[in-house]
Amino acid sequence: MDAFTVHTGTAAPLHRSNVDTDQIIPAEYLKRITRHGFEDALFASWRKDPEFVLNLPQYEGASILIAGPDFGTGSSREHAVWALQDYGFKVILSSRFADIFRGNSGKGGLLTAVIPQDAIEKLWEITELSPSAPVTVDLQALTVTAGDYRCEFEVDEYVRWRLLEGLDDIGITLEHSEAISEFEKNRPSFKPVLK
Amino acid sequence: MGRTLAEKVWSDHIVHEGDGLPDLLYIDMHLVHEVTSPQAFDGLRATGRPLRRPDLTIATEDHNIPTVDVDKPIADPISRIQVETLRKNCEEFGVTLFPLGDLEQGIVHVVGPQMGLTQPGMTIVCGDSHTSTHGAFGALAFGIGTSEVEHVMATQTLPLKPFKTMAINFEGELPLGVSAKDLILAVIAHIGTGGGQGYVLEYRGEAIKGLSMEGRMTICNMSIEAGARAGMIAPDATTFEFIKGKPHAPRGEDWTTALSYWETLVTDPDAKFDKEITIDASSLRPFVTWGTNPGQGLPLDQAVPDPQSFSDPVERKAVENALAYMGLVPGQPLKEIAVDTVFLGSCTNGRIEDLRAAANVIKNRKVAQGVRLLVVPGSTRVRIEAEHEGLDKIFLDAGAEWRGAGCSMCLAMNPDKLTPGERSASTSNRNFEGRQGPGGRTHLVSPEVAAATAVRGTLSDPTDLVEV
Numbered sequence: 001m002d003a004f005t006v007h008t009g010t011a012a013p014l015h016r017s018n019v020d021t022d023q024i025i026p027a028e029y030l031k032r033i034t035r036h037g038f039e040d041a042l043f044a045s046w047r048k049d050p051e052f053v054l055n056l057p058q059y060e061g062a063s064i065l066i067a068g069p070d071f072g073t074g075s076s077r078e079h080a081v082w083a084l085q086d087y088g089f090k091v092i093l094s095s096r097f098a099d100i101f102r103g104n105s106g107k108g109g110l111l112t113a114v115i116p117q118d119a120i121e122k123l124w125e126i127t128e129l130s131p132s133a134p135v136t137v138d139l140q141a142l143t144v145t146a147g148d149y150r151c152e153f154e155v156d157e158y159v160r161w162r163l164l165e166g167l168d169d170i171g172i173t174l175e176h177s178e179a180i181s182e183f184e185k186n187r188p189s190f191k192p193v194l195k
Numbered sequence: 196m197g198r199t200l201a202e203k204v205w206s207d208h209i210v211h212e213g214d215g216l217p218d219l220l221y222i223d224m225h226l227v228h229e230v231t232s233p234q235a236f237d238g239l240r241a242t243g244r245p246l247r248r249p250d251l252t253i254a255t256e257d258h259n260i261p262t263v264d265v266d267k268p269i270a271d272p273i274s275r276i277q278v279e280t281l282r283k284n285c286e287e288f289g290v291t292l293f294p295l296g297d298l299e300q301g302i303v304h305v306v307g308p309q310m311g312l313t314q315p316g317m318t319i320v321c322g323d324s325h326t327s328t329h330g331a332f333g334a335l336a337f338g339i340g341t342s343e344v345e346h347v348m349a350t351q352t353l354p355l356k357p358f359k360t361m362a363i364n365f366e367g368e369l370p371l372g373v374s375a376k377d378l379i380l381a382v383i384a385h386i387g388t389g390g391g392q393g394y395v396l397e398y399r400g401e402a403i404k405g406l407s408m409e410g411r412m413t414i415c416n417m418s419i420e421a422g423a424r425a426g427m428i429a430p431d432a433t434t435f436e437f438i439k440g441k442p443h444a445p446r447g448e449d450w451t452t453a454l455s456y457w458e459t460l461v462t463d464p465d466a467k468f469d470k471e472i473t474i475d476a477s478s479l480r481p482f483v484t485w486g487t488n489p490g491q492g493l494p495l496d497q498a499v500p501d502p503q504s505f506s507d508p509v510e511r512k513a514v515e516n517a518l519a520y521m522g523l524v525p526g527q528p529l530k531e532i533a534v535d536t537v538f539l540g541s542c543t544n545g546r547i548e549d550l551r552a553a554a555n556v557i558k559n560r561k562v563a564q565g566v567r568l569l570v571v572p573g574s575t576r577v578r579i580e581a582e583h584e585g586l587d588k589i590f591l592d593a594g595a596e597w598r599g600a601g602c603s604m605c606l607a608m609n610p611d612k613l614t615p616g617e618r619s620a621s622t623s624n625r626n627f628e629g630r631q632g633p634g635g636r637t638h639l640v641s642p643e644v645a646a647a648t649a650v651r652g653t654l655s656d657p658t659d660l661v662e663v
């Protein structure tokens with residue numbers, strides 16, 4: 001995974017709350033067995049509407065998505081994260097993310113930054129007035145900056161550390177291989193085992 | 196100080212304490228299906244890592260498979276490749292798989308419990324958010340993403356920060372005619388789709404103790420719809436009775452040891468939850484959703500709400516969007532909403548007891564003209580058991596379709612879909628836009644309400660039916 005420190009890009013305002021992962025990527029696209037190539041699937045059904053924010057020319061190339069509360073609810077499909085990344089998003093801003101989605105994002109290197117709903121609304125306003133204004137998300141300083149506007153964001157400390165370092169979770173865990181083997185020796189025999 | 200049930204299970208699985216970082220937690224059982232696993236198996240291959248414990252891993256085909264012609268090759272080539280990929284991966288990594296046509300095949304969350312693989316005090320994960328179902332046995336069970344699937348495959352552990360705990364206490368008993376589904380829909384409407392975020396919910400009280408294991412699974416299943424990581428119910432005699440004699444249940448001396456451990460898996464009287472809420476179970480009524488998230492629900496005898504009655508602007512906007520998508524007008528009585536399709540199935544309500552409850556309502560009655568009733572058992576075993584009891588005949592006589600086991604129209608990855616604008620009453624768990632097919636409109640209901648709705652053609656509960 002590539003390390004993440006600061007990202008600057010343009011942002012798209014998504015005026016929806018409860019954006020569930022079925023909207024981010026409909027089930028139809030989950031039949032694929034690859035980890036990439038999901039850009040066409042992102043918000044597939046909303047994108048049929050020419051007025052949908054990602055269809056507006058002024059938001060073309062946006063890499064930051066500013067969404068309403070409870071983003072990423074529902075299904076655990078990590079394809080939602082892959083679709084957002086394949087489309088070009090690096091950061092999602094919302095006042096509240098669903099847990100599994102947030103976890104998946106952290107693994108894949110998509111930053112889910114939590115800011116209060118009033119900051120979301122302020123950023124909606126800014127990006128509507130000037131869609132091409134650059135927005136900077138700084139994972140070191142934990143700030144979002146758009147022109148004169150600046151706010152702080154929250155992110156899980158552990159996820160932050162991993163993103164900053166670009167670390168692979170499995171690699172970290174495998175350093176505890178001995179402890180895992182030790183634990184396994186003491187597992188009770190009544191626990192189910194296959195075969 | 197005492198500990199909650201969730202804390203007890205958590206601490207019994209700590210491999211390595213995090214000291215500020217996440218704890219490393221051992222995983223007792225990893226359930227796998229065709230949709231969220233291919234990229235994880237690829238990851239193992241790419242890094243040359245072995246699958247650590249194939250004997251604690253089990254796979255089934257459920258999300259993507261057809262529910263008719265199950266003896267023929269899968270018609271959709273992309274679905275077929277995904278299912279074949281699972282077969283190849285399981286073969287290569289030594290994972291037990293229940294393929295289409297196998298007696299044990301079915302929805303992953305129906306299969307685990309029916310094989311006795313779901314037991315109290317276990318940690319259970321699956322690349323599927325409804326893994327929370329298994330919490331009905333007093334297990335700590337939760338959904339994970341594909342990266343975590345790979346992590347569990349490689350290490351049989353997960354680094355996790357402790358969840359917060361929330362008690363949902365029910366006072367009084369459930370009135371007759373009110374099911375576990377009604378209860379959980381009411382809970383979600385009460386706390387909202389984000390209300391459980393970061394928490395493990397423990398459902399408590401007489402109304403819960405009185406439920407069968409099927410009912411408890413229905414409730415824990417939908418914990419994720421309240422945003423929670425997991426739902427749990429303390430194991431008791433009902434739990435032990437359900438597990439006893441199942442293929443993977445402990446036997447002989449192991450059973451005695453297991454039982455004495457399981458009996459300790461209750462929240463201590465002096466334990467403290469991070470949050471507690473109380474709900475009066477005796478006031479609950481049959482419940483239905485009117486909107487496009489599971490928190491947008493009301494008792495069935497009420498009317499479609501008016502967006503203007505919501506003071507929070509974000510919520511008002513969400514209600515407006517939902518009503519526009521659902522094609523509903525404020526003030527319309529819910530019982531006047533006509534449906535095209537009724538779907539009885541899913542990991543929420545596709546178990547034998549759910550089929551019995553619906554069959555009981557529909558017996559000697561007919562599905563309304565123009566309505567399609569799709570009955571999809573949660574597993575092949577459930578289907579066979581239902582056929583033994585003659586439930587298939589009751590459904591077929593009423594004019595329903597009797598299908599093979601799988602997820603089917605719960606998420607419409609297979610050919611079972613709503614067409615645009617079509618409306619369903621569904622016993623599944625998600626009423627998101629397009630969840631049951633692009634443009635489809637979903638009302639979540641209990642099996643009893645589903646059956647009554649199929650008969651009347653409009654959202655109904657069994658008391659609306661004329662005597663036969």
Ligand code: SF4
Pocket residue numbers: 257258302303304323325541542543601602605606623624
């Ligand atoms: S029945 Fe529905 S909710 Fe359950 S596992 Fe299948 S798709 Fe998911």
